[in-house]
Amino acid sequence: MYTTTSLKKLALIGAIEKPVKISSTEFMHHVSTSSKTAARVLKQLEDDGFISRQLVAGGQMVQLTEVGVGLLKKEYADYQQIFCKDHVDLELYGEVITGLGEGQYYIAKDGYMSQFRDKLDFKPFPGTLNVRLNGESAQIRDNMDLIQPIIINGFNDGERSFGGVKCYPIEIEGIKSAVIIPDRTHYPADLLEIIAPVKLREVLRIHDGDEVKVVVKNPQKCK
Structure with missing residues (x-):
């Protein structure tokens, strides 16, 4: 449910180019959910191979993997097919x-x-x-x-x-x-x-x- 939305939010704060530090409390505001659910989402994204994650003091360092970036590119390509018509x-x-x-x-x-x-x-x-x-x-x-x-x-x-x-x-x-x-x-x-x-x-x-x-x-x- 939260996969592509969560990856998009992480990408928007720079987690494609390099690892970014974020806490579950900060992340919950990006995905409009509770801190507990936000933590669970990050853990699931890691388990599914969409992000790499390293726990640090005050949060975690998070970066999208090639698999995660690929999923966003696929999502983007789908929207192109819906909204883009010109050559x-x-x-x-x-x-x-x-x-x-x-x-x-x-x-x-x-x-x-x-x-x-x-x-x-x-x-x-x-x-x-x-x-x-x-x-x-x-x-x-x-x-x-x-x-x-x-x-x-x-x-x-x-x-x-x-x-x-x-x-x-x-x-x-x-x-x-x-x-x-x-x-x-x-x-x-x-x-x-x-x-x-x-x-x-x-x-x-x-x-x-x-x-x-x-x-x-x-x-x-x-x-």
Whole structure:
């Protein structure tokens, strides 16, 4: 009952960026309940993994975990779907880098390829382009988490299982493509792995170190 409301109140007092000190008595005013219930809510949020909490003299140091922040982002995305109707895109800039060379193996799997064709409306070239975002774009990239992704389901080919993938439609230098984020990814957040219907390095004549513009297609914008 109190989960998202409580997390929102904690976020508003800065508990996303760093731990904040708050007592149960102070917190009860934020959630309009008794001090005893407020203490119980904080304990439950900790037990559910939404916050980290350390008891100190006069209260506790509280900070939202990644799970807690993720729940708020999901809530925000839901409100966007309700109230936001206009289109807006995210413009990201970064430099081309060499990846780990695993993209060709995974993308070529029938379990992925058939879904890419059906859900992205193009057949990907069997390989990926890797782009390291610059500092400003790396921060803007966080807004991708607020966009509803296209889900590529995991599958089993009879020998091993393959995890799901989130896809975000983009254009890179005008070519319709997609950023892919595997559920089991080991890539940092500032690295984009991109699939396209063509070999982007050849078509765009780009090499490691070249800057490219990536436009993430966002279907919704708040007025």
